[in-house]
Amino acid sequence: MTQGSPFGILLSVVPQRGPIGTKFLFYAQNFKPSSRVKVKITDPNNHPIHDSELITDKTGNIGYGQLQLQATQAWVLGTYKFDVNGVSKETNQLEYHSMTFLLE
Numbered sequence: 580m581t582q583g584s585p586f587g588i589l590l591s592v593v594p595q596r597g598p599i600g601t602k603f604l605f606y607a608q609n610f611k612p613s614s615r616v617k618v619k620i621t622d623p624n625n626h627p628i629h630d631s632e633l634i635t636d637k638t639g640n641i642g643y644g645q646l647q648l649q650a651t652q653a654w655v656l657g658t659y660k661f662d663v664n665g666v667s668k669e670t671n672q673l674e675y676h677s678m679t680f681l682l683e
Contacts, residue, residue, distance in 0.1 A: 587668075588663075607676075610635045620660065656683060658679050
């Protein structure tokens with residue numbers, strides 16, 4: 580599933596849902612090329628399981644190979660949140676975008 584904004588920012592998580600052991604791949608598109616993007620993934624209790632800055636590629640994307648997480652036994656079941664904060668290449672403004680995925 581992909582979620583987007585009117586300004587062209589697209590986020591996706593593949594797969595959108597899965598059990599313990601699933602490898603989740605994260606993608607963000609249409610940020611300013613070669614820019615820093617803040618990425619945070621939180622569990623259903625709003626505890627961070629990933630918090631970093633990534634550099635977009637020359638087209639402004641964070642590809643599936645840059646951020647992958649495998650759900651372990653330590654993860655709790657429920658809805659997780661994928662948050663991205665960076666400068667849009669369309670508006671040249673700092674934008675925050677979010678989407679969810681499910682560990683079942």
